[in-house]
Amino acid sequence: MSEHDNGHWEEHVKVYLTVFGALAVLTVLTVAASYLNVSETEAIFLALAIATIKASLVAGYFMHLITEKQTIVWILALTFVFFLVCMFIPIITEMDHAKLA
Amino acid sequence: MSNDSHHEENFIQKYIFSVDHKIIGLQYGITSLIFLFFGFTLMMIMRWQLAYPETVIPFVGHLFGESGILMPEQYNMLGAMHGTIMIFLGVVPLAVGAFGNYIVPLQIGAVDMAFPKLNAASYWSYFVGGVVMLSSFFLPEGAARAGWTSYPPLSIFEAGQTMWLIGMIFLITSSLLGSMNIIVTIVQLRAPGLSWGRLPFFVWAQFVTSFLLVLAFPPLEAAAVLQLMDRVASTSFFLPSGLVYSGATVDVYGSGSPLLWQHLFWFLAHPEVYVLILPAMGIVGEVIANNTRKPLWGYKSLVYATVFLGFMSFIVWAHHMFLTGMGQAMSAFFQTTTMIISIPSVVILTAFFISLWGASIRFTTPMLFALAFLPMFGIGGLTGLPLGVGASDIHLHDTYYVIGHFHYVVAPGTIFALFAGIYYWFPKITGRKMSESLGKLHFWPSLIFMNGIFMPMFIQGLAGVSRRLYDGGQLYAHAQDVLQWNEFMSISAFCLAAAQIPFFINFFLSIFNGEKVDRNPWQATTIEWSAPSPPVPHANFESELEVHRGPYEYSVPGADKDFSPQTEK
Amino acid sequence: MQIPYTIEERPDTGLNNSKLGVWIFLASEIMLFGGLFSAYVFLRMAAPEGDFGYWGSKLNIPLATVNTMVLISSSVTVIMSWVSLKLKDFEKYKMYMGLTLLCALIFLVIKYFEYTGKFHHGIYPSSSTFMGIYFTLTGLHGIHIIGGMIVMAYFWLPAGNKMWHSNPEQFTNRIEVAGLYWHFVDLVWIFLFPVLYLL
Numbered sequence: 018m019s020e021h022d023n024g025h026w027e028e029h030v031k032v033y034l035t036v037f038g039a040l041a042v043l044t045v046l047t048v049a050a051s052y053l054n055v056s057e058t059e060a061i062f063l064a065l066a067i068a069t070i071k072a073s074l075v076a077g078y079f080m081h082l083i084t085e086k087q088t089i090v091w092i093l094a095l096t097f098v099f100f101l102v103c104m105f106i107p108i109i110t111e112m113d114h115a116k117l118a
Numbered sequence: 119m120s121n122d123s124h125h126e127e128n129f130i131q132k133y134i135f136s137v138d139h140k141i142i143g144l145q146y147g148i149t150s151l152i153f154l155f156f157g158f159t160l161m162m163i164m165r166w167q168l169a170y171p172e173t174v175i176p177f178v179g180h181l182f183g184e185s186g187i188l189m190p191e192q193y194n195m196l197g198a199m200h201g202t203i204m205i206f207l208g209v210v211p212l213a214v215g216a217f218g219n220y221i222v223p224l225q226i227g228a229v230d231m232a233f234p235k236l237n238a239a240s241y242w243s244y245f246v247g248g249v250v251m252l253s254s255f256f257l258p259e260g261a262a263r264a265g266w267t268s269y270p271p272l273s274i275f276e277a278g279q280t281m282w283l284i285g286m287i288f289l290i291t292s293s294l295l296g297s298m299n300i301i302v303t304i305v306q307l308r309a310p311g312l313s314w315g316r317l318p319f320f321v322w323a324q325f326v327t328s329f330l331l332v333l334a335f336p337p338l339e340a341a342a343v344l345q346l347m348d349r350v351a352s353t354s355f356f357l358p359s360g361l362v363y364s365g366a367t368v369d370v371y372g373s374g375s376p377l378l379w380q381h382l383f384w385f386l387a388h389p390e391v392y393v394l395i396l397p398a399m400g401i402v403g404e405v406i407a408n409n410t411r412k413p414l415w416g417y418k419s420l421v422y423a424t425v426f427l428g429f430m431s432f433i434v435w436a437h438h439m440f441l442t443g444m445g446q447a448m449s450a451f452f453q454t455t456t457m458i459i460s461i462p463s464v465v466i467l468t469a470f471f472i473s474l475w476g477a478s479i480r481f482t483t484p485m486l487f488a489l490a491f492l493p494m495f496g497i498g499g500l501t502g503l504p505l506g507v508g509a510s511d512i513h514l515h516d517t518y519y520v521i522g523h524f525h526y527v528v529a530p531g532t533i534f535a536l537f538a539g540i541y542y543w544f545p546k547i548t549g550r551k552m553s554e555s556l557g558k559l560h561f562w563p564s565l566i567f568m569n570g571i572f573m574p575m576f577i578q579g580l581a582g583v584s585r586r587l588y589d590g591g592q593l594y595a596h597a598q599d600v601l602q603w604n605e606f607m608s609i610s611a612f613c614l615a616a617a618q619i620p621f622f623i624n625f626f627l628s629i630f631n632g633e634k635v636d637r638n639p640w641q642a643t644t645i646e647w648s649a650p651s652p653p654v655p656h657a658n659f660e661s662e663l664e665v666h667r668g669p670y671e672y673s674v675p676g677a678d679k680d681f682s683p684q685t686e687k
Numbered sequence: 688m689q690i691p692y693t694i695e696e697r698p699d700t701g702l703n704n705s706k707l708g709v710w711i712f713l714a715s716e717i718m719l720f721g722g723l724f725s726a727y728v729f730l731r732m733a734a735p736e737g738d739f740g741y742w743g744s745k746l747n748i749p750l751a752t753v754n755t756m757v758l759i760s761s762s763v764t765v766i767m768s769w770v771s772l773k774l775k776d777f778e779k780y781k782m783y784m785g786l787t788l789l790c791a792l793i794f795l796v797i798k799y800f801e802y803t804g805k806f807h808h809g810i811y812p813s814s815s816t817f818m819g820i821y822f823t824l825t826g827l828h829g830i831h832i833i834g835g836m837i838v839m840a841y842f843w844l845p846a847g848n849k850m851w852h853s854n855p856e857q858f859t860n861r862i863e864v865a866g867l868y869w870h871f872v873d874l875v876w877i878f879l880f881p882v883l884y885l886l
Contacts, residue, residue, distance in 0.1 A: 031710075037760070041759065051881070071713065086701040092711065100717055102433060103337055103722060109376075110448040112445075232690065244748060303706045306691075307699060332711055335718075336715050370813065373816045374733065381729070382725070
C-alpha cells in the first residue's frame with residue numbers, strides 16, 4: 018500500500034466516511050432496538066447482531082481486514098473460534114448443573 | 119528499529135538491559151534455573167514433613183518458627199508455591215524464555231528476534247513477577263497457600279494470595295510479549311531457502327507453544343484481575359450467596375460462582391501443560407536426530423500432530439473439573455476430546471521411537487536424557503488416561519495418582535529434556551563441552567531417583583490418599599497400608615537432590631575448564647551450528663546464509679560425510 | 688546487522704513485522720476481553736432472575752451513546768491521520784491525531800462523570816456482581832484507552848516531528864499500527880455498550 022496517487026486515496030476516504038455514517042446509523046438503531054418489546058433472548062440476539070455488523074465494518078474497512086493477507090485473517094479466525102469456546106463452553110457446561118451460585 | 123551494533127556498549131547495555139536474544143536467553147536461563155532449584159528445595163521440606171511428620175526440619179527448621187517443625191499452613195504455603203514456582207518461574211521460562219529465545223533465531227538463520235527491545239521487556243517483566251512472588255514469603259501475610267490452582271472461596275480469604283495475583287499479572291504479561299515475539303520471528307525472519315517444511319522440529323514446537331501462550335493466557339489474566347478485586351474491593355465474582363466463613367456470613371453481594379474461576383483458570387492451565395511439554399519434545403527431536411545420524415522418522419506426522427495437539431488443547435480443560443457436578447453431555451464431550459488429544463502425543467512419541475530403528479546411536483549425555491524422556495513421558499501419558507475418563511477419575515481425582523501422573527510428564531519428562539538441551543547446546547553457547555563422565559554421573563542416579571519419588575505415588579493414589587495433606591494421610595484408614603512409601607519417596611527426593619551436584623559442578627567447571635571445541639562438535643545439520651561459538655553479538659552469523667536442504671540430512675547416500683548441514687552449498 | 692522486514696514487506700508472507708506483531712497482540716486482547724465477557728455471561732446466569740436488568744437500569748444510556756459516537760469518530764480521525772501521512776501531509780496528520788486525542792479525552796471525561804456519579808450514589812463494584820463486572824470491563828477498557836492515548840500522544844508531539852523527518856516510512860507504519868490498536872479499542876466498546884447498557 019505504499020505507492021498510491023491522491024485519487025486512489027480519495028476513494029479510500031470516501032469509504033471511511035461512508036462506514037462512519039453507517040456506524041452512526043447503526044448506533045442509533047442499537048439504542049432504538051433496546052426499547053422494543055421483545056423477549057430477552059430476542060433482545061440479546063438483536064443487540065449482538067447489530068454490534069457484530071458494526072464490528073465487522075470497523076474490522077473490515079478501518080482495520081483493512083477486507084484486503085489483508087490470509088495469514089492475519091486465519092490467525093483471527095482461529096482466535097475467534099477459541100473466543101467462542103471460552104464464551105460458551107463454560108456456561109453450557111454449567112447449565113446442566115443444579116445451581117451456579 | 120535498526121540494530122546499531124557499531125557503537126560501544128557499556129556494561130549495563132551489554133549485560134543487564136541487553137536487547138541481544140542470546141543475552142536475554144541466558145538471563146532467562148540463569149534466573150529460571152535458580153527458581154527451579156528453589157522450588158525443588160520447597161518440595162524437599164514438604165517431603166521431610168511427609169516422611170517424618172512433626173519432626174524438626176534439618177538445616178532450615180528455624181525459619182518455620184521456634185519449634186523448627188512445619189506447621190500445616192506453612193506446608194500449604196510450600197505446596198502452593200512449589201507448583202507456582204516450578205511451572206511459571208522455572209520450567210516455562212527455561213523452556214520458552216531461555217531455549218526459545220537463544221536457539222530459535224539461530225535455528226532459522228536470523229540475526230535476532232523480531233522485536234529485541236520487547237524481548238528485553240519480557241524478561242524484566244518475568245523478573246519483576248518472580249521477585250513479587252518470592253517476596254511474599256517475607257511479608258507478614260506470608261506466601262499464597264491455596265494451591266497453585268487458587269480456587270475460591272479459599273483463595274479469597276486466605277492470606278498471601280494478593281501478591282500471587284499481582285505476580286501472575288507480571289508473569290502473564292511477560293509470556294504474552296515473549297510468545298508474540300517468537301511467532302513473528304519464525305514467520306518473518308527465516309533465512310532464504312528455509313521454507314516451513316525445512317524447519318527443525320524444535321522451531322515448530324516453539325511456534326505452536328507460542329500460539330498456546332498468546333491465546334490461552336489472557337483469560338487467566340482476566341480471572342486474576344477478578345480474583346484480585348474479590349480480595350481487595352469486596353466484589354463477589356467468585357463468591358456464592360450465603361457463604362459462611364469462620365462462623366460468620368460473609369458480607370458481600372454474593373451471587374458469584376467459584377466455578378467461574380475454575381473454568382477461566384483451567385482454560386489456560388490445560389494448554390499450559392502442553393506449553394510445558396512441547397518445547398521438551400522439540401529438544402528431544404533435535405537430540406535424537408543428531409545422535410542417531412539419521413533423519414527423524416515421520417517429520418510431517420510430527421508437525422501435523424503438534425499442530426493438532428495445540429488446537430485440541432483448547433477444548434479439553436474441564437477434565438480437571440469432572441467432579442464439579444457437570445452434566446453427562448458436557449462430561450462426555452470433555453472425555454471424548456481428552457481421549458482424542460492423547461493421539462497426537464502417541465504419534466509424536468512413536469515417531470521418536472521409530473527414529474531409533476536401525477540407527478547408529480551415540481550415547482552422549484544429551485542422548486541419554488533424550489532417550490530416558492521417551493519411556494518416562496510414556497508412563498506420564500498412559501497414567502493420564504484413567505484421569506481423562508470420568509468414571510475412573512471419580513476415584514483418582516485429587517489423589518496422589520494425579521501428582522504422580524503430572525510429575526512423570528514434567529519431571530523425568532520435560533526437565534530431562536531440558537537437561538538434554540543444556541548438555542547439547544552448551545558448546546554453542548560457551549565454545550566448550552561439558553564433561554561426559556560427570557554427565558553420566560548426573561543422569562543415572564537422576565533417572566533412578568525420579569522413579570523412586572513418583573512411582574509409589576500411583577500406589578498411594580490408587581489406595582485413595584488425597585493430595586495436599588499436611589500429614590500425608592496419617593489419619594485415614596484407607597491410607598494406612600501405603601503410608602510406608604512416604605519415607606521411601608522422601609529419601610529418593612533427597613538422593614535426587616544429591617544427584618544434581620555433579621550437574622552443578624560440571625556446569626560451572628566446564629564454563630572455565632571444559633574441553634574447547636569448534637563450532638559444530640556434535641556434527642549436526644541445523645543452522646545454529648554454522649555460527650561461531652558463541653555466536654556473534656547482535657549478528658549471530660559471520661555472513662549471509664542460504665538454506666539448501668531439510669533439517670535432518672544425516673547419512674545421505676553418496677555424501678562425503680554422514681551429515682549435510684542445512685546451509686552448506 | 689539490521690533486522691529485515693521492519694518496514695518493507697516480506698515477499699512470501701506479504702507482511703511487515705510490526706503489522707503481524709500487532710495483530711497477534713490484538714488476538715491476545717480478544718481473548719482477554721473474551722475472558723471477561725465469559726465472566727459476564729456466567730455471572731448473569733448465576734444471578735437471580737432480573738438482577739442484572741435491575742442493576743443495569745442504573746446506567747446512563749444517553750451518556751454512553753454519546754461516548755459510543757465519540758469513540759467511533761476517533762476511529763475515523765485516526766485513520767484520516769494515517770491517510771494524511773500517506774499523502775505526505777504532516778500538518779493534516781497533526782490535526783487528525785490531535786482530534787483523535789481530543790475524542791479520547793472526551794471519552795475519558797464522560798467516563799469520569801459516569802463513575803463519580805455512581806460513587807456519589809453509593810454504587811461501587813462491590814454493590815452487585817453486575818456492577819462488579821461493569822466496572823471491571825469498562826475499567827480495563829479505560830486503561831486500554833489511556834495506554835493508546837499515551838502512545839498516540841508520544842507520536843503526536845515529541846517523537847512525531849523527529850521521526851517523520853528521519854524515517855517517514857517507518858513513522859507511517861507506526862501510525863498504522865497504533866491505529867489498528869485504537870480501532871480494536873473502539874471495537875471492544877462496540878460490544879461493551881449494548882451488552883452492559885442495553886441488555
